[in-house]
Amino acid sequence: MSHHQLDARRLLCPMPVIRTQNKVNELKPGDVLEVICTDPGALNDIPAWCRINGHKVLETKKKNNEVIVVIQVNHS
Amino acid sequence: MAKAVSLISGGLDSLLATRVVMDQGVHVEGINFFTGFCVEGHTHAIRKRHEDRPKRNNALWVAETLGIKLHIIDIVDEYKNILLNPKHGYGANMNPCLDCKIFMVHKAQEWIEKNGFDFIITGEVVGQRPMSQRKDTMPVVARESGAADRLLRPLCAKNLPATLAEREGWIKREAMHDFSGRNRKPQMALAAHYGFVDYASPAGGCCFLTDENYSKKLVDLWQARGKRDYEMDDIMLLKVGRHIRPRPHFKLIVGREEGENNFLQGYAKIYTSLKTTSHPGPLVLLDGVANDDDLLLAARITARFSQGKSAEKVIVETRRDNGEEKILEVAPLPPSELKEEWHV
Ligand code: SF4
Numbered sequence: 471m472s473h474h475q476l477d478a479r480r481l482l483c484p485m486p487v488i489r490t491q492n493k494v495n496e497l498k499p500g501d502v503l504e505v506i507c508t509d510p511g512a513l514n515d516i517p518a519w520c521r522i523n524g525h526k527v528l529e530t531k532k533k534n535n536e537v538i539v540v541i542q543v544n545h546s
Numbered sequence: 547m548a549k550a551v552s553l554i555s556g557g558l559d560s561l562l563a564t565r566v567v568m569d570q571g572v573h574v575e576g577i578n579f580f581t582g583f584c585v586e587g588h589t590h591a592i593r594k595r596h597e598d599r600p601k602r603n604n605a606l607w608v609a610e611t612l613g614i615k616l617h618i619i620d621i622v623d624e625y626k627n628i629l630l631n632p633k634h635g636y637g638a639n640m641n642p643c644l645d646c647k648i649f650m651v652h653k654a655q656e657w658i659e660k661n662g663f664d665f666i667i668t669g670e671v672v673g674q675r676p677m678s679q680r681k682d683t684m685p686v687v688a689r690e691s692g693a694a695d696r697l698l699r700p701l702c703a704k705n706l707p708a709t710l711a712e713r714e715g716w717i718k719r720e721a722m723h724d725f726s727g728r729n730r731k732p733q734m735a736l737a738a739h740y741g742f743v744d745y746a747s748p749a750g751g752c753c754f755l756t757d758e759n760y761s762k763k764l765v766d767l768w769q770a771r772g773k774r775d776y777e778m779d780d781i782m783l784l785k786v787g788r789h790i791r792p793r794p795h796f797k798l799i800v801g802r803e804e805g806e807n808n809f810l811q812g813y814a815k816i817y818t819s820l821k822t823t824s825h826p827g828p829l830v831l832l833d834g835v836a837n838d839d840d841l842l843l844a845a846r847i848t849a850r851f852s853q854g855k856s857a858e859k860v861i862v863e864t865r866r867d868n869g870e871e872k873i874l875e876v877a878p879l880p881p882s883e884l885k886e887e888w889h890v
Contacts (some may be wrong), residue, residue, distance in 0.1 A: 480812060484580055484603055488620050511603070518606040523615050532692070 479536065483511040487519050494525060494543055499545045502528065506536055509510040513537050549573045550698070550717035551658055552667035553650060554616060555752045555782035557670030559701060559744045562736050564612055566700040566873035567667050570717040574667065576616040577657060577853075578605040582781050583753040583859065604746040608883040611742065622778060629755070629850070630774050634677075634686075643678040643690065644686065651691035655777065655850050657794060658696070665696045665711045672702045673727040701725045701733070754785065763789055766890045777889025786810065787885065789890040790847060796834030797890065798844055800851050817867055820848040824861035827852025842874065 476493050478486035484505045493503060500530045505516060510532075517527045529540040552564040554576035568574050606728035609616035621757070628649050632642030647670075647880070654666045659885045670687075678687065682707070683741050688697045692768075695709040704724035711717045725732045737745060754760040763784045768774045770791070783799055786806050792799035794868035807829045813819075818832040818841075832841075841864055855878045861872045 484584075484605075484618055485620070487603070487606070488618050489581060502831060510681060515603045518603065518610060519616070519618075522606065522609045 471502065472498075473528050474501060474503045476505045478505055478507045478512065480508055481505070482509050483515050485525060486512040488505065490516055490539075491519065491523075494523075494541065497543045499543055505532065505539045506534060507539070508537070510537055511514045512539065514515045516541070548665070548711070548714070549571050549575075549663040550667050550711070551575055551577050551617075551654055551663050552614075553609050553654060553662075553669070554578045554605045555669070555684060556608055556746055558733055558737060558742075558747060559671060560667075561608045561611065561669070561742060561745060562733060563667050563669040563700045563738070564608075564614070565740055566709075566722060567698070567717060568612065568614070570721055571580045572716055574603070574612075575663075576609045576612075577654055578613050578616060578618045579621050580618060580651065581646075581753060582622040582778060582871060583625075583629075583644075583755050591721070607746075607849075614853045617657070619653065619657075621649075625649070626776070637677040637756065639756055639758050639760075640764055641755040643675065643756075644683055647678040647687050648690045651687055651693050651697060655691055655693040655696065657851060664714075664716065665698055665709070666693050666742050667698050667700060669701055670699045671727075671733075671830045672705050674725075692797050708712075722754050742842065755783075758801075760784060763890050766791065766797070772796065779816075782832070783810075783813065784808075787828075787831075788851075790884075791890050792842060792843055792847065792885075792888050793834075796832055796840055796844070798832040799833060799849055800848070801830070802827040815863070818844075818865065819861055820844055820864050822849055822852040822854060822860055822861075823873075825849075825852045825854030825857065827854065828862075840877065841872070844880075845874045845876045846879040847884065849876050850881075850884060852878070 476489060477546050478489050486509060490505050513530055520527050520541055526542040528542050531538050550567055550572050554560050564574055606616060628642055628645050632645040634644040637643050658666060672681050681870050688694055696710045698709050700722045702725050703722040705726055712719055767780060786809055787802055788800040790795055801810050810829045810831055813831055820830040828851050832844050845862040845864060848862050852860060854860040859875050860878055862876055864874060865871045
């Protein structure tokens with residue numbers, strides 16, 4: 471299990487979701503990915519994408535103007 | 547079990563078409579293409595006044611409602627060629643719908659080949675859209691995309707010749723529909739039958755290119771630059787603010803509210819920008835080239851859209867794209883001098 475980060479700042483939805491998807495596809499089950507965004511829409515869209523595709527959202531948080539979503543990969 | 551991929555736009559038709567096929571016991575996954583012009587997301591993300599409405603991505607919502615996976619594919623770069631050189635031309639505005647559909651189905655065909663799926667589903671309905679969904683153009687989509695009879699349109703399949711999915715017995719003809727034309731009642735009835743509520747119903751089309759004002763701004767951009775081309779930043783900025791072209795070689799993008807001003811702020815270092823400091827006012831970006839006279843005119847227009855519009859003098863802070871800063875004291879441009887034809 472390894473920890474990864476994805477900088478999706480300044481991208482507007484659905485780009486943060488697309489970047490998350492493409493990154494997750496490179497990772498192994500159990501890996502953790504932390505996505506940092508500035509579009510607050512990502513707070514809804516990335517968890518929705520995770521629910522659909524079976525990945526687990528470990529944490530969502532807002533810090534200053536940034537939105538952070540932490541995901542655990544689960545390729546089913 | 548047969549496997550199909552469904553083109554999910556986020557609208558009602560693809561939601562229904564997918565469900566019809568799922569009911570036949572086919573394994574379905576969704577695919578959604580991002581061209582950069584999609585109505586989804588952006589404007590809601592930008593404009594503050596939409597903040598009260600929970601923002602959602604409709605394609606993701608459809609996939610979640612159906613309980614299927616969704617693959618979102620970025621086709622921004624490849625789409626440029628479709629929009630700039632559509633073999634079948636444009637619709638009422640700058641929408642190259644027929645070429646666009648052919649391209650998306652072609653990408654879906656590539657995807658099913660790579661992933662070992664059997665056929666492709668779309669929510670198309672004969673006669674529903676003036677360009678891409680006509681009786682004579684629907685076979686063109688199947689043929690030119692290379693999908694041929696791997697393309698299934700469950701909402702109107704009863705009006706069309708049988709395709710592979712039917713012949714192989716993966717899906718029964720009786721289970722499909724015979725919708726046609728622009729009447730939306732059958733779709734709404736089917737949605738009610740499935741208990742789908744709260745679905746999106748975008749007017750016109752799935753992208754900004756069907757919008758007359760957006761198309762005008764795009765054509766204006768090409769004319770001003772003397773070439774038909776665009777970058778992602780251009781197409782994003784066309785969605786935001788008031789666009790005013792007082793001279794052929796530059797235009798101004800004037801934020802209309804706080805959300806737009808914040809969004810434009812992200813571009814303030816790449817473009818020449820203007821902002822009133824003596825009075826509250828919008829952030830203005832200048833796209834193009836401007837000499838000192840042009841900058842002065844831009845400052846007067848900026849003042850015109852500020853709360854100092856009736857003041858004698860307004861102070862405008864200007865910052866050129868090369869970093870050069872200048873403070874100007876100007877008289878706001880009177881309404882009579884702000885020509886109607888400057889509005890793009
Ligand atoms: S409305 Fe836009 S996205 Fe939809 S088919 Fe036409 S060009 Fe393509």
